[in-house]
Amino acid sequence: MGIKKFIENVKESLGLDEFEKAGKKKSIKRLLEKLKSRKEILNKVPKKKLDKKEKKELKEELAIISLQIKKGEKILDELNSKSLKTTKNQKGK
Amino acid sequence: MLRKIFLPSILIVLAYGFWISPDFKEISAGVAIFLFGMISLEEGFKAFSGGTLEKVLQKSTDKLYKSIGFGMLATTIMQSSSLVSVLTISFLGAGLIGLAQGIGIVFGANIGTTTGAWLVAGFGLKVKISAYAMPMLVFGVILIFQKAKSLKGIGYILAGLGFLFLGIHYMKDGFEAFKSTIDLASFGGTGLKYLFIFTGIGIFATVVMQSSHATLVLIITALSVGQISYENALALAIGANVGTTITAIIGSMSSNIIGKRLAGAHLIFNVTTGLIAIVFMSQIMYSVDFVSNTVGIASDNYTLKLAVFHTIFNVIGVAVMVPFIGRLVVLLENTLKDKSTEETTSFDTAQYLNDSVLELSGTAMAAIVRETKHLYTNAFEIITHGLNLKRENIISTMPLEDVVKKAYSKSAIDIDDFYNHRIKGIYGEIIDFSTKAQSQMAPEDIESLYKIKLANRDIVEAVKDTKHLQKNLIKYENNSNIHIKEQYDSIKIGLAELLRNIDLISKMTEEDKIIVLLSKVKVHMQRYDILANGTLDNLIRHDLISNEMATSLMNDSAYAYNISKNFIAMAEIIFIDINSDLKSLSEDMIMNDEDVDSILREKDA
Numbered sequence A: 001m002g003i004k005k006f007i008e009n010v011k012e013s014l015g016l017d018e019f020e021k022a023g024k025k026k027s028i029k030r031l032l033e034k035l036k037s038r039k040e041i042l043n044k045v046p047k048k049k050l051d052k053k054e055k056k057e058l059k060e061e062l063a064i065i066s067l068q069i070k071k072g073e074k075i076l077d078e079l080n081s082k083s084l085k086t087t088k089n090q091k092g093k
Numbered sequence B: 001m002l003r004k005i006f007l008p009s010i011l012i013v014l015a016y017g018f019w020i021s022p023d024f025k026e027i028s029a030g031v032a033i034f035l036f037g038m039i040s041l042e043e044g045f046k047a048f049s050g051g052t053l054e055k056v057l058q059k060s061t062d063k064l065y066k067s068i069g070f071g072m073l074a075t076t077i078m079q080s081s082s083l084v085s086v087l088t089i090s091f092l093g094a095g096l097i098g099l100a101q102g103i104g105i106v107f108g109a110n111i112g113t114t115t116g117a118w119l120v121a122g123f124g125l126k127v128k129i130s131a132y133a134m135p136m137l138v139f140g141v142i143l144i145f146q147k148a149k150s151l152k153g154i155g156y157i158l159a160g161l162g163f164l165f166l167g168i169h170y171m172k173d174g175f176e177a178f179k180s181t182i183d184l185a186s187f188g189g190t191g192l193k194y195l196f197i198f199t200g201i202g203i204f205a206t207v208v209m210q211s212s213h214a215t216l217v218l219i220i221t222a223l224s225v226g227q228i229s230y231e232n233a234l235a236l237a238i239g240a241n242v243g244t245t246i247t248a249i250i251g252s253m254s255s256n257i258i259g260k261r262l263a264g265a266h267l268i269f270n271v272t273t274g275l276i277a278i279v280f281m282s283q284i285m286y287s288v289d290f291v292s293n294t295v296g297i298a299s300d301n302y303t304l305k306l307a308v309f310h311t312i313f314n315v316i317g318v319a320v321m322v323p324f325i326g327r328l329v330v331l332l333e334n335t336l337k338d339k340s341t342e343e344t345t346s347f348d349t350a351q352y353l354n355d356s357v358l359e360l361s362g363t364a365m366a367a368i369v370r371e372t373k374h375l376y377t378n379a380f381e382i383i384t385h386g387l388n389l390k391r392e393n394i395i396s397t398m399p400l401e402d403v404v405k406k407a408y409s410k411s412a413i414d415i416d417d418f419y420n421h422r423i424k425g426i427y428g429e430i431i432d433f434s435t436k437a438q439s440q441m442a443p444e445d446i447e448s449l450y451k452i453k454l455a456n457r458d459i460v461e462a463v464k465d466t467k468h469l470q471k472n473l474i475k476y477e478n479n480s481n482i483h484i485k486e487q488y489d490s491i492k493i494g495l496a497e498l499l500r501n502i503d504l505i506s507k508m509t510e511e512d513k514i515i516v517l518l519s520k521v522k523v524h525m526q527r528y529d530i531l532a533n534g535t536l537d538n539l540i541r542h543d544l545i546s547n548e549m550a551t552s553l554m555n556d557s558a559y560a561y562n563i564s565k566n567f568i569a570m571a572e573i574i575f576i577d578i579n580s581d582l583k584s585l586s587e588d589m590i591m592n593d594e595d596v597d598s599i600l601r602e603k604d605a
Helices: A003-014 A016-044 A052-092 B002-020 B022-046 B053-060 B064-078 B081-093 B099-112 B114-124 B130-144 B149-181 B192-209 B212-224 B230-243 B245-252 B257-279 B281-295 B302-335 B355-359 B361-386 B415-422 B424-438 B443-477 B482-507 B511-528 B535-541 B547-574 B581-589 B593-604
Strands: none
Touching: A016 A052, A016 B511, A052 B511, A052 B581, A052 B593, B002 B022, B022 B064, B022 B149, B022 B212, B053 B064, B064 B081, B064 B099, B064 B302, B081 B099, B081 B257, B081 B355, B081 B361, B099 B114, B099 B257, B099 B302, B114 B212, B114 B302, B130 B149, B149 B212, B192 B212, B192 B230, B192 B257, B212 B230, B212 B302, B230 B245, B230 B257, B230 B302, B245 B257, B257 B281, B257 B302, B281 B302, B355 B361, B361 B415, B361 B424, B361 B443, B361 B482, B361 B547, B415 B424, B415 B443, B424 B443, B443 B482, B443 B547, B482 B511, B482 B535, B482 B547, B511 B547, B511 B593, B535 B547
8 A cells, every 4th residue: 555545544534634624614604603693683774764875785785695695505515415425435335 | 254263163172072082972972963853853843833823823922921831832842942932033024923922932932941951850861761762763764754744744853852862862871981081070160150160161052052952951961970060050051041042143133123133132031041040049059959859859869950940040030021021122122223114215115024934834924915915005005095085084984975075185196106116126025035935835835825926916906007097087087077077986986995895804804794895895896897887888879978088988997997806806815814714715605706796686686
C-alpha cells in the first residue's frame, strides 16, 4: 500500500473528512438560524406605518433573505446526502 | 567588522579546545546537537502555525493576562523563548497585535522559558534520556521525508526533541569525564566580583549560542556534576536571561518600527530583571530555600534549586514590570520613532509589509490583507472626492439626496495625481511582496493570495473608472438640460449608496448581515444598466437629450457599473474574515447573476 493510500485510509477510519464536513454543516446551520430569525423580525414589522420607499426596501430585503435561506438549505441538503453516502459505503465494506 | 573578527576567533578557540581536550569536544558537540534540535523543533512548530493563527491570537491576546498566559504556554510547548519573540515580532509587523499585547507575550515567554530548567533538572538528569532520543530521531527523520505538511511538521518536532535529548546526554557525559581531568569549580568563587564575572560569562555564552535555553542546560549539567558552584550557576542563569535579548534584537533588525520597539521592551525587561536579581541576590536565595523546603526539594539538590531560582526571579521581573507596561509603551514610542512618518513625503507607502512577517505564511497573508484594506481606504477617498462628495457625509446617515448636494470642492480634483501618490506605490509593493510570500505558501494559501491580488486589481480599476466618469460628471452637473442632469445625479446617488454600503460591510462582523448587504448592493448595481431598463430609449425617443449626451450617458453608466462591480468583488474577498466559517461558504452563499435577476423579476412583479 502506497503512503498516499495509507494516509487516505487513516483519514477515513478516523473520520477526518467528516470532521471538515461537520464544521461546514455547523456553520451553515448557524447562518440559517440567524437568517430565519431576521426574516421573522422583518415579517413582524407593521407595514401600514411604512411609507412607499420603506415598503419597497422591506420587500426587497425579505426577498433577498428568502433566497439566501433557500440557498443555505440546498447546501445543507447536499452536505447531508454526502454524509449519508459515506456512512452507507463504510457499512457496505 | 566585528563579525569578521568574532567568528574566526570563536572557531580558533573551539578548534584549540578540541585539540587539547576530547571532553571539551564532547560537551561542545552536545551543545551543537542541542542547538540543532532547537532549530528542528522551531521548523516543526512553524508548520502548524498557519491558518487559524489570527483567530487564536485575537482570542488569546485581547487582555494583558491572556497575552502573558499565551507567551507562557507557547514557550512551554515550543521550549524556545527566542522563537516566540521572533514570532511575536512577526505578528506585530503584520498588525495582528498591538505593542502592549506583544510586550505581554514576551513577559509570559520569560516565565515559560523557566519550564525548560525544570524539565532538564527534574527529568533530563535523572533518567537516561538518550534512550528516548534514538527512536524519536528515527521516527522523526522518516516523517520529515513525507510530503504532507502536518506529517513533516511532526517529523521535525520529533527529530528536534530527539536531538535535544541527545545533546543533553553528551553535555552530561562530557562534564562527568571533564571532572576527572580539570575541576572547573576551582576557578569560581563567592562575592560580588564573581557574581558580575559569571553574569558576564552567562551573557557571552548566550550571545554565542543564540539561545538562553542551551546556556541554561549547559549550566544545569555542569552544576549536576559539581563543575560549577551553586552561587556561580545562579549568576550564569541571570546572564543567560540578559544575553537572550540579543537574539530578539537581531530578529527585529528586518522588522518595522513596532518590532524594534518590542525588542527594546525585551531588553529593558531582561536587564531590569537581571539587576533586581543581582541587587536582591541574598533575599532571592533565601526565598529559593524556603520554596524548596516547602515543596520537598532536598537542600543539596542544586539543579532543582536553580530551576526554582530561575522561576522566582522571572516571576518577580514580570510582577515588577507589569504595572509599567503602559509607560513602557509610551517610552518606546517616544524614543524609537518611525522615520517614514517623520519624513513629510507626499507619497503613501505600505504600512504592514516587511520581511519580519514573511516568517509565517499566516502573518504574511494577514499583512497583505491589511495592506489591501489600506489601499481600499485610499481608493475610497479618491473615488469620493472624484465624485465631488465629502467622505464624512457618505459614511454618515445623511440622506443620499443631501449627500450629493454638498460638494467636496469647487474645482475638480486631479485623480491622476492622487493615483500616483496614494495608490500606485502601495499597489506595486503589495504585488511585489505577494510574489515573495508566495514562495513559502501551501497551494491552498496561494489560491487565497491570488484572490487577494485580484481584489487589489479591482480597487485600482475602480479608481481608473472614476477618472473617466469624472469628466462628464463635471460637464453635466450644472447643465441646463434637466433630464441629463437628473441622470448624472442618479449615478452619483447610486455610487454614494454603494460606497456607504461597502463602508458598512467593512465594519460588520455578523455574517448574516454581511451576506444580505452584499446581495443588496449587487441588486442595486443593476440600476446602471440604462439600456436594459429602458431609460436611455425613453430619453432618446422623446428627444429629451442630444445624441452626444446619449453616448456620454451610455459610456458613463458603464463606468459606474464597473466601479460597483469591482468594489463588490473586492469586498467579497477582503471583508469576509479569512478565517471565518463564512469564508468557506461564501462562494456557495453569495448571490450570482441568476439570483440577482430573480430578485429583480420579483421586484417588478
